[in-house]
Amino acid sequence: MSGSAPRLTARGVAKSFGATPVLHAVSLELAVGSVHAMLGENGAGKSTLLKILAGVERPDAGSLELDGAAYAPSGPLDARARGVAIVHQELSLCAHLGVAENIVLGSEPRRFGWLSRREANLRAERALALLSDGGTTLPLDARVGALSAAEQQLVEIARALAHDDCRLLILDEPTSSLGHADVERLFATLSALRERGLTILYVSHFLDEIRRIADRYTVLRDGREVASGAVRDTTNEALVTAMAGEAVEVGTARARSPGEVVLSLHEVRGARLPKAASLELRRGEVLGIAGLMGSGRTELLRAVFGLDRVRSGRVRVRGLVGEATPRARLAQGVGLLSEDRAREGLALGLSVAKNLTLSRLKPLLRRGFLSQRAEHDAAAFWIARLGIRARGPDQRVRELSGGNQQKIAVARLLYHDVDVLLLDEPTRGIDVRSRAELHELIGELCAEGKAVLIVSSHFDELIALCDRVAVMHKGVLGPARSVSGLDERALLQEAAGA
Amino acid sequence: MKELLRRSWVGPLAALVAVYALFSVLAPATFPGGVNLTTMLRQTAVVAVSSLGMTFVILLGGIDLSIGSAVALTSVVVARVLQSGAGVVAAVTLGVLATVVTGWLNGVLAARGKITPFIVTLGSMSVLRGVAKGLAGEQKIDADPHGLEHLMTAGAGAALPAGVWLTLALAVAAAIVLHFTVFGRHVLAIGSNENTARLCGIPVERVVVAVYALCGALTGVAGVLEFSTLTVGDPTDSIGLELEAIAAVVIGGGSLAGGQGSVAGTLLGALLMTVIKTGCTHVGLPNWVQEILTGVIIVVAVGIDRLRRR
Incomplete structure (x- = not known):
């Protein structure tokens, strides 16, 4: 790349959650005016690294530099103030507010303590103009909830840009909910932003996208940086090997x-x-x-x-x-094991026995009433059969570890036969x-x-x-x-x- | 012991005992003793029966704001039917049936119409009040109670009136339904996590409709008890009863998010509020102090409950 100083440098960034190391001494260098792709399988440590850059988590070791100055954000707001903005995969917009209101959210322009709608619209317009070469069609007063997924994403990006001096824009799997034409539009936007000198960190699984939009790449695997370089110097096969590992x-x-x-x-x-x-x-x-x-x-x-x-x-x-x-x-x-234990798979506030038998209560009936004894016996049987580590059938599911919760969800399918x-x-x-x-x-x-x-x-x-x-x-x-x-x-x- | 302390009704029971002891000390001449106890139980019956229905609704994660109006409606229907000379059985049946239907409608609108229960029952609160007033011609209806008044009058000495026994019987039945029937388990499951309930093939909409209809039925019974207390059909009666019922459930360990609450806790909550009211009267504290105290107790009870669960 050019010989100019990098926008962001990370050196030896490490992070553990409890006893589990998630990042081991990762280093990263993002150039000014470039799109940098970050790849890796689930659990490779991408999200943790993004959270550190966005000020949500703090690294256990290592240092960050932004435009040559030490960068240790105390929180997401501080990161924003320093010019680092992140657009998450799941958008965080207020559906009932308008486009302009969303764009200035959290930094509403005030005049003598009153909201200044004119100033807000001006700022929003400026931010939206950055996204396209003048061809924006988003009405500033449109309710965000009524916009398409792609338009909402534009609003989210515009919000990131509306903050003073956005220097690094992080996009986490931005295309996962977009159609083909919208992806093209997003890419045009990103190219325009790159021309303006912005640095974009682009996280995606899709190699064809990365090949089209990114200049450089970094591959993470098991919390380590395993490959990096210029996209044009590598092949898809090499990228896949880096993500999946040799052995x-x-x-x-x-x-x-x-x-x-x-x-x-x-x-x-x-x-x-x-x-x-x-x-x-x-x-x-x-x-x-x-x-x-x-x-x-x-x-x-x-x-x-x-x-x-x-x-x-x-x-x-x-x-x-x-x-x-x-x-x-x-x-x-036919039985389904939900991917989301907390929100769908289990009633966390209920006991092991109640969760286990919920889909099939008939065998527990004695003269038309649920028998606590039958319920306990059924639960005790499956606790033993699957080696579930719980105090007993009456313990609340919330108190168990993830692995044991999952076994209860599976046991329900087996109990249902x-x-x-x-x-x-x-x-x-x-x-x-x-x-x-x-x-x-x-x-x-x-x-x-x-x-x-x-x-x-x-x-x-x-x-x-x-x-x-x-x-x-x-x-x-x-x-x-x-x-x-x-x-x-x-x-x-x-x-x-x- | 630790398991026992975790039971949600332990807190309200302790509070009840403490408040009862306090007033017994402050008003030793009049407060303690069987007669006053009987009076307090009698005064609690209407709130207690309607709180039983509210317990099911809140366990489910819902709310029913219409029960005050529904109680008034039942009292008017009972009075009207008695007036027409159709007899006690017909009067009670029609009085209860009226609120079963309105409860069922609340359930249908909430479950099938996907309208928030708060809004549905806010609407029916107003509608039922209007219907009751219309039916009563905007005045109290005097009718010969034909023996219904005995439901709520105490016998010799401190003997409990039939209405109090009925309340206790309904409470036992409600607890049994909640803990030992498939329906009760489904209510708990939906309140605890509706998505899980769906995943497990529970007919969520049907259960929701049934719960609101059940709440309507219990409200109807409360309305009959109210009529037997007043011996008139009063369309402006029981304004705000729904809030007392909600307070009883919440003091008893219920959570408005659903999945938490118990019949025993609710009864204790209802009784606690009566004891405070009566005790204040015996001590000579004015009405406004009672109201402040009741409000404080509600918030403190829930606050302690949250701390305990942490």
């Missing part, structure tokens, strides 16, 4: 003999995602869906389970097109030991003749667990292939659209 496990054919088809999807299309998904799942088999965040993998499972609407296509369970509500699906022997398990990120946020135990359990269930459909962004996990894997990319599910001979790199390359 990738190659899948081997499993000695299972799957039985008849229990779940079949034909061209399933949801409200927004998925766009097209077909597959056949057999008894006694583990089928994996490899997809990145925003690919539509979760939406697919929710549509199959009847939580989201299926717009077109067909879902058959054992050959029958049944009613598609969670209640009906459970009756048909479903034949088809839809597992959405079953090992997210749990400890290594629980993960290994869940992996073992999935193997056992399969041997018992259950069918397992598993979604994961840990592709090594899919290769270790599954008989077949299908890749989901931007809402479209590819064909399922045997894992024999597949490796993590191959899956990542497809999922990232390279």
Whole structure:
């Protein structure tokens, strides 16, 4: 790059959460007037690094410099004041306020203590003008909630720019909810900003995007910087290898003999995602869906389970097109493990026993009343069977560790005795030991003749667990292939659209 | 012991005992003793029965602001039917049925119409008050109570009136429904996490409608008790009863976010408010002091509860 001093320099930045190191001595250099891509798999440490740059977290070790001066923001506001702004994947706008009001939010122009609408509009206009070469069409008084996802993102970026002297703009997976034309518009905007000397840190999984927009890149893996350089000097293969690592496990054919088809999807299309998904799942088999965040993998499972609407296509369970509500699906022997334990999977305020038996209370009835004894016995059985570490059936789920909570969510499916398990990120946020135990359990269930459909962004996990894997990319599910001979790199390359 | 302390009704029970002891010391001549206790229980019955319904609604994560108006409506319907000479059974049945229907409508609008329960019941609060006034021709309706008045009159000495026994029976039934039936478990689950309830195939909308209808039924019973206390149908009666019911549930450990609360706690909460009111009267404190004290107790009770859960 040019010989001028870098905009931001990070040296030996390290961060641990409790006993878990998330970043080990990461260094980074962002040039003035450039787009710098940051890549890495889930859990590589990207979000933590972004949080440190944006002043949300503080590093345990290492130093940051912004335009040659020491940079140690005391909080997000301080970071903003220093010219570092972040646009998160999930937008943080006030839906009921207008465009201009959102753009000046938190730094409203005042005149004798009164809001100055004129000054606000002026500032908003100036910020929006930076985004495009004069071609902005966003009305300043439009309610933000009524705008499209792409327009909302523009407002969010404009808000970042409206602050005095924005020097570093961080975009976290900005295209995950955008259509093709909107991505083009965003890229045009970013190019214009780069011309103006702004530095942009661009986080994305999609290699084709990075190839188009970024000048330089940094790859993180397991909290370490494993590769960096100019984008034009590298290949997609090299980037994927850097993200996934060299020593990738190659899948081997499993000695299972799957039985008849229990779940079949034909061209399933949801409200927004998925766009097209077909597959056949057999008894006694583990089928994996490899997809990145925003690919539509979760939406697919929710549509199959009847939580989201299926717009077109067909879902058959054992050959029958049944009613598609969670209640009906459970009756048909299909169960879903939610990816979000706290918000959906579990009622954290209720006891282990109540959570475990919630979907099937009938066996607990004695003369029409719930028997505490039967409930306890059922819970005690599954606590022992899955090795759940809890004080007993009456302990509140909130007090348990993530791994044990997850086991309770899985135990509910087993207690319900479903034949088809839809597992959405079953090992997210749990400890290594629980993960290994869940992996073992999935193997056992399969041997018992259950069918397992598993979604994961840990592709090594899919290769270790599954008989077949299908890749989901931007809402479209590819064909399922045997894992024999597949490796993590191959899956990542497809999922990232390279 | 530690488990016992975690029970949500332990706090309100301690508060009740403490307040009762305090007034017994301050007004030793009149406050303690069976007769006053009976009076206080009688005065609590209407609030207690309507709070039972409110307990279910709040456990579910909802709210019902219409129960004061609903109680007035029932008292008017009962009086009107009695006036027409149709008999006690018909009067009570129609009086309760009226609020079952209005409760059911609240539930349908909240669950199927996806309107916030606060708004739905704010609306029905006004509508039911209007209906009651219209039905009563904007005046109190005198009717021969045909023995209904005995529900709330004490027998010889300190013997409890039938209405108080009815309240206790309903409370036991409510606790059993809550803890030992599938319906009760579904209510708890929805209040604790509606998404989880859906994931587990619980028919969320149906349960919500049933809970509001149940609350309506209990409110109807409260209305019958109110009529038997007043022996007139009064369309302007029980204004603000819903707030007392909410206060009872909340003092008893209920959370407006849902999933928390108990029948025992609610009863204790209702009783606590009566004891404070009566005690203040016995000590000779004016009405305004009672109101301040009640308000303080509500906020302090919830504050202590939050601290304890931390």
